[in-house]
Amino acid sequence: MPDSSPLPPVRLRPEAELAHAALSTPLLSRAARLARWAGPETRVDAGGGLAEEQLPAAVELLGLTGDDAVAHASEAWRVAVDAGLVEIVDEEAGTVRAGAELGLLTGGSPHDVLAVWLTALETVLADASVPDLDDLVAAMDEDGEVDFSSLDWDPDAEAEFLDGVLGNLYLLTVSEDGPGEGPVPLPALAASMIVPDDMGEPTNDVLEQVSDAMMRLDDQFRTLEPVGLVEYRPVDEALMADADDEPGAPVDDTDVSRYGMVRLTPLGVYGLRARLLEAGFGAPAVGELVDKGADALLDGTSAFGQSAARAETEQWLARREPLASARELLAAARGADPGAPLRRLRCQQALSLVGAEAEPALREVLDDPELGGLARVWLSERGAAEVPAPSEELVFWLTVDTVAAQLQAEGNSDELQALVEGLAEQHSGFFSAAWRVDHPATADVLEAMGRLHPDKKVAKEARKAAFKARSQQGG
Secondary structure, X not given: OOOOOOOOOXXXXXXXXXXXXXXXXXXXXXXXXXXXXXXXXXXXXXXXXXXXXXXXXXXXXXXXXXXXXXHHHHHHHHHHHHXXXXXEEEOOOOEEEEOHHHHHHHHOOHHHHHHHHHHHHHHHHHHHOOOOHHHHHHOEOOOXXXXXXXXXXXXXXXXXXXXXXXXXXXXXXXXXXXXXXXXXXXXXXXXXXXXXXXXXXXXXXXXXXXXXXXXXXXXXXXXXXHHOOEEEEOOOHXXXXXXXXXXXXXXXXXXXXXXXXXXXXXXXXXXXXXHXXXXXXXXXXXXXXXXXXXXXXHXXXXXXXXXHHHHHHHHHHHOOOHHHXXXXXXXXXXXXXXXXXXXXXXXXHHHOOOOHHHHHHHHOXXXXXXXXXXXXXXXXXXXXXXXXXXXXXXXXXXXXXXHHXXXXXXXOOXXXXXXXXXXXXXXXXXXXXXXXXXXXXXXXXXHHHHHHOOOHHHHHHHHXXXXXXXXXXXX
């Protein structure tokens, strides 16, 4: 799983759409059909599974064919029991009846349906961490009991590995620079769990571990697809054929898609987010701030990427009157704390989405030392009349505030480096004036400019200015 820091916000589909998708998944729909079929004559074994003599009827009901038909019917029944669609009335007699949750699939809210689906998902995830049937059969002793010690299988480690893979897949899906809803190559996903971040060229041993992990994941994603968590293109079996086999059509082993491709479905994104929240991770969703105040909006979106922050802000503004929302945003943007510059940047970005009705709110703060600069920018960009020119002091303050916000939002990004180079080039004597700016972040900004500017002479000027600013601040 990712670390405990908040994950990027996810854009969830509407619950009604997700509930429809859940009901349409092969596994839940089969489980529901079996639950409606089960009656007084249906019998289960000691473990709650369908009695062997009932399986042919279940397979026929579900229209299953092929070697895996019985296994698929058994899995669907197990999900029906675990999700409460079927209730075991008498364990000794092996009798069952419809469960309380069955009615929720047709008469419950979308949220109720998704709750049932999440229970089904947990059953499938537990199954995905179990060795495949061939391995279990091979490990049976003379009494027909499975000797788990011979399998080299650690159930906790297997579950943790799969959780980690799914956590990485979720992170790739919701990150603004990730593939989004596009597929992820299975080798890359396996490598994310095996190859250390600081490793250059992977060793043969590491590559072998990645290959083994791919084969495990290939089985696991095949198991997870019917419950609707993922869409999966399996590893091409031709790639796994022995070199001694009869030669067939040429195999293009440079086509990465033949090594398996997996993507989270919108339903899968919902499911993994629910599991992350249950496990105590910060997993925000766009739209969670619409009913909160402007202070919560600006603070909450400070950790969002540009696209997610805009989407959240658009939803927030859609529920409010433009002039009142502009005043609320400006009031929330004030402050001298370390997070204030980024709040003002988010405020400026939010105000760019507000129409001309907000103009009175911007004129009201023209003389505000913290907000006057962004107010002039907003008014000038809209061609407003009688916008007072900013003083040189205000220009420098706004510059420091903007760079401080970019530092907090992006760190040492290429865009920030370009901004730093442009500032130093456009303003001769910038550093000799900038160190005097009465802004809490002045010294930090100048130090960053010294770190980011590629010209050693300019970088040295910035560091000297930062030293002067620290001295002026008494630290």
